Amino acid sequence: MDNKNLTRRAFLAATTGTIAAVATSRTPVYANAGKLAINGGKPVRAKKWPAWPQWDKSAEKHVISILRSGNWYRGQGNTVTQFEKAYAELLGAKRCVCTVNGTNALLTALHVLDVGVGDEVIVSPYTFIATYNVVIGSAALPVFADTDPETFQINPDTIEERITERTKAILPVHILGLPANMDKIMAIAKKHNLIVIEDACQAWMAEWRGKKCGTIGDLGCFSFQNSKHLPIGEGGAVIGNDEELMDRVMSFHNCGRPYGSVKRTSGYPIIGTNRRMTEYQAAVGLSQIKRLEKDTALRNKNAEYLTSRIKHIPGIVPHKLYDGVTRCAYHLYPFRYKKEHFNNAPREKFLAALSAEGVPCSGGYGPQYRDGLIEVALNSKNFTRSFPKARLDKYRRELNFPGNEQLCKEAVWLTQNMLLGSKSDTSDIADAIQKIYENRDKLA
Numbered sequence: 001m002d003n004k005n006l007t008r009r010a011f012l013a014a015t016t017g018t019i020a021a022v023a024t025s026r027t028p029v030y031a032n033a034g035k036l037a038i039n040g041g042k043p044v045r046a047k048k049w050p051a052w053p054q055w056d057k058s059a060e061k062h063v064i065s066i067l068r069s070g071n072w073y074r075g076q077g078n079t080v081t082q083f084e085k086a087y088a089e090l091l092g093a094k095r096c097v098c099t100v101n102g103t104n105a106l107l108t109a110l111h112v113l114d115v116g117v118g119d120e121v122i123v124s125p126y127t128f129i130a131t132y133n134v135v136i137g138s139a140a141l142p143v144f145a146d147t148d149p150e151t152f153q154i155n156p157d158t159i160e161e162r163i164t165e166r167t168k169a170i171l172p173v174h175i176l177g178l179p180a181n182m183d184k185i186m187a188i189a190k191k192h193n194l195i196v197i198e199d200a201c202q203a204w205m206a207e208w209r210g211k212k213c214g215t216i217g218d219l220g221c222f223s224f225q226n227s228k229h230l231p232i233g234e235g236g237a238v239i240g241n242d243e244e245l246m247d248r249v250m251s252f253h254n255c256g257r258p259y260g261s262v263k264r265t266s267g268y269p270i271i272g273t274n275r276r277m278t279e280y281q282a283a284v285g286l287s288q289i290k291r292l293e294k295d296t297a298l299r300n301k302n303a304e305y306l307t308s309r310i311k312h313i314p315g316i317v318p319h320k321l322y323d324g325v326t327r328c329a330y331h332l333y334p335f336r337y338k339k340e341h342f343n344n345a346p347r348e349k350f351l352a353a354l355s356a357e358g359v360p361c362s363g364g365y366g367p368q369y370r371d372g373l374i375e376v377a378l379n380s381k382n383f384t385r386s387f388p389k390a391r392l393d394k395y396r397r398e399l400n401f402p403g404n405e406q407l408c409k410e411a412v413w414l415t416q417n418m419l420l421g422s423k424s425d426t427s428d429i430a431d432a433i434q435k436i437y438e439n440r441d442k443l444a
């Protein structure tokens, strides 16, 4: 059935089999399907989206007072300590140690859990490059499991087949701020005696069965980089409930200085590095914490509304959430685009058309394991010396992830700030997608 010439009201009725959805939608803006903005028509939206990051005056005052005090490093102040306490409390974790960024939080977690030369770590291929860079940086082999295209998360049913006698850890990512399937991941880890480090660098306040992401595995890592929901510019944190392990995190990130249960051995120093957060960073973090709960609630509300609107549009497949998900962070709002419902117009054309309608979007991650970086790593001294050639050859043969490949072709992402507007702002997104659907014959 061709919906091209239907009014939007009739379209909704036709595609959902019910008229109920109409009651919740706005006045049609393109009842006669309009002309696509990409083809010179009027865009659905001309207004700007909420800016990011946003901050309040309390951050300015605090940063200036630290500047004037001359106490810029955590050893001379207590702002980092305050921020660590506040963030641990917010997440319901016993402890938090802040780091310079999320990458170094992950490197620290891997180090204190003794993941290193010759070990293998199971990771998701659908993630920011840092997730597997830190494994390579720890001289361990990042072994990819496949992605579940419906949830955008690591497919837990493909993890066990990747476990070898060298596997030491699973590094699940709550990618895009949607929780990974922690029940299955924790059960596999328990069965095979593996460590779990959660990459929650996009998942502040997301929850799995009421527990905050990052507090479920052995350690959880966060990023506070500029684009993040708790933005500091740069910044990161390791979260945990094991006091002794967190003492090791604190000591290691502070040049190996003794801390708590980490005692001086034969003399100073113990092995360590410097990944300390500055007092200024923590001051910005403290002010950003104040808005996180409210922003998270709004993102979830708008995301739910958006899903309810777009799920009826043929060829638009909203992300699914696992049963255990009790809250999302929505660092990105993802859905999938099926070109066969859009006159076979390639995804890039759809992305361009949606952007032209005033709804900026992107296609997200590509199949990064084919980008050359992995091959360089496999040929490096670290890997050729610590892994048998047969293992690395098998690894190359197994770089094949159908779920991930499909997702990389179909994904569409919207950024988190677009979920911080009103219902009518969110409605613009659904209207734009539907307008494109109705004009799909003019896309190709």
Ligand SMILES: Cc1ncc(COP(=O)(O)O)c(C=O)c1O
Residues within 6 Å of the ligand: 101, 102, 103, 104, 127, 128, 130, 131, 173, 175, 199, 201, 202, 222, 223, 224, 225, 234, 235, 236
């Ligand atoms: C999933 C994921 N892991 C790790 C990182 C690394 O964090 P940072 O940029 O703070 O080093 C990021 C940052 O974007 C991320 O998105």
